[in-house]
Amino acid sequence: MKLKIALLPGDGIGPEVITQAVSCLQAVEDIFGHQFIFAEAPVGATAMDNGGNPLPADTLALCKRSDAVLFGAIGDPKYDNDPAAKVRPEQGLLKLRKELELFSNIRPVQVFPTLIENSPLRKEIINGTDFVIFRELTGGIYFGEKKRSEDGRTASDLCIYSEEEISRIAHLAFKAAKGRRKKLTLVDKANVLESSRLWRSVVTKIAESYPEVTLNYLFVDNAAMQLILNPSQFDVILTENMFGDILSDEGSVIGGSIGLLPSASVGEKYAMFEPIHGSFPEGAGKNIANPIAAILSVAMLLDHFGLKEETNAVIKAVNRSLKDGIVTPDLNAKSKYGTDDVGHFIASQITDAEDYRGLNKENIGLGKSTII
Numbered sequence: 310m311k312l313k314i315a316l317l318p319g320d321g322i323g324p325e326v327i328t329q330a331v332s333c334l335q336a337v338e339d340i341f342g343h344q345f346i347f348a349e350a351p352v353g354a355t356a357m358d359n360g361g362n363p364l365p366a367d368t369l370a371l372c373k374r375s376d377a378v379l380f381g382a383i384g385d386p387k388y389d390n391d392p393a394a395k396v397r398p399e400q401g402l403l404k405l406r407k408e409l410e411l412f413s414n415i416r417p418v419q420v421f422p423t424l425i426e427n428s429p430l431r432k433e434i435i436n437g438t439d440f441v442i443f444r445e446l447t448g449g450i451y452f453g454e455k456k457r458s459e460d461g462r463t464a465s466d467l468c469i470y471s472e473e474e475i476s477r478i479a480h481l482a483f484k485a486a487k488g489r490r491k492k493l494t495l496v497d498k499a500n501v502l503e504s505s506r507l508w509r510s511v512v513t514k515i516a517e518s519y520p521e522v523t524l525n526y527l528f529v530d531n532a533a534m535q536l537i538l539n540p541s542q543f544d545v546i547l548t549e550n551m552f553g554d555i556l557s558d559e560g561s562v563i564g565g566s567i568g569l570l571p572s573a574s575v576g577e578k579y580a581m582f583e584p585i586h587g588s589f590p591e592g593a594g595k596n597i598a599n600p601i602a603a604i605l606s607v608a609m610l611l612d613h614f615g616l617k618e619e620t621n622a623v624i625k626a627v628n629r630s631l632k633d634g635i636v637t638p639d640l641n642a643k644s645k646y647g648t649d650d651v652g653h654f655i656a657s658q659i660t661d662a663e664d665y666r667g668l669n670k671e672n673i674g675l676g677k678s679t680i681i
């Protein structure tokens with residue numbers, strides 16, 4: 310298969326993890342005989358440092374003429390710590406998601422069998438954890454009107470959703486639930502927020518078209534607690550933008566590190582693949598960032614294009630590194646391995662297609678939720 314892939318490494322650890330993700334894609338290209346055409350472009354603080362715009366027009370144009378985007382992370386403390394900054398790196402990512410209409414961010418969470426001991430939660434609690442968060446990505450409070458009063462002492466962010474915005478991601482989430490354990494949990498704050506009440510009514514109506522899926526509701530505060538108390542109760546979680554952002558960072562802890570969690574951001578036309586973590590500025594340049602979230606994002610990219618054996622080959626290689634203890638310090642404080650060691654090892658383990666024929670995600674140690 311010939312694929313044009315736009316690379317947007319971004320800031321902080323972004324370039325380090327994307328380098329490793331690309332070496333895995335190149336291994337897939339070599340072993341399975343594909344042609345991946347990479348083109349790189351700046352985004353975030355890196356782009357701002359060279360012209361002030363966190364999403365230059367050329368970067369957006371490149372994404373639009375590519376088959377897929379592989380995104381690292383953006384963000385720099387020099388902007389985070391300046392409340393008066395007019396432009397921020399994060400605006401580059403938000404604008405990119407909006408421009409590409411990537412309304413659904415799919416974040417799978419499960420526990421790798423070899424990492425059970427890494428979880429801060431007890432083994433019997435995390436056993437069977439395998440859920441996927443469908444986070445709405447182009448609406449809600451992150452995109453609503455932002456205001457500051459003239460005296461600067463009052464501020465507001467509008468949380469706004471339309472029926473159509475809710476409905477399109479709800480259908481994707483129900484379809485995913487149908488192919489999984491057939492349970493969908495809508496997470497909202499409908500006891501307080503009008504926008505959440507709209508979510509409930511739209512999703513309840515849509516549920517009628519998916520009678521095989523059981524729909525239940527949880528308030529987000531309770532959901533945050535249930536994730537830690539009993540994560541295996543969840544199958545598909547459907548939620549709005551900010552709740553999904555927060556709950557997925559929380560969910561990542563169940564598996565042992567945020568450095569493991571990939572995501573796919575999809576719309577009708579475009580698709581972008583991105584680790585859920587940020588630019589981890591304290592870790593930048595130290596060769597300590599876990600590249601697995603970015604590498605599993607590559608697996609999601611391959612799966613998006615129907616390349617099942619290739620997807621499995623990447624997942625199997627990741628499993629091998631975890632099993633052999635070739636991991637970064639977030640997974641083992643005493644580890645002598647860096648970002649590049651882990652990335653090189655995983656890329657080297659992506660081997661002959663024949664080895665993987667007939668394998669499925671279950672028997673290589675990952676639940677179905679890894680790749681949708």
Ligand SMILES: NC(=O)C1=CN([C@@H]2O[C@H](COP(=O)(O)OP(=O)(O)OC[C@H]3O[C@@H](n4cnc5c(N)ncnc54)[C@H](O)[C@@H]3O)[C@@H](O)[C@H]2O)C=CC1
Nearest residue numbers: 382383384385389567568585586587588589590598599639
């Ligand atoms: N998608 C994106 O580009 C995102 C960007 N950000 C931005 O990133 C910057 C830093 O934000 P933080 O809140 O510190 O979140 P962060 O996700 O960058 O880091 C939080 C903590 O998670 C751990 N961590 C993150 N990625 C890791 C990796 N690959 N390997 C090992 N450990 C890892 C580190 O302990 C780190 O201190 C900010 O400017 C923020 O706006 C934050 C979240 C997402």
Ligand SMILES: CC(C)CC(=O)C(=O)O
Nearest residue numbers: 399402403451554585586
């Ligand atoms: C700019 C932020 C909304 C990025 C983030 O935290 C995320 O998408 O997980």
Ligand SMILES: [Mg+2]
Nearest residue numbers: 554555558585
């Ligand atoms: Mg986040």
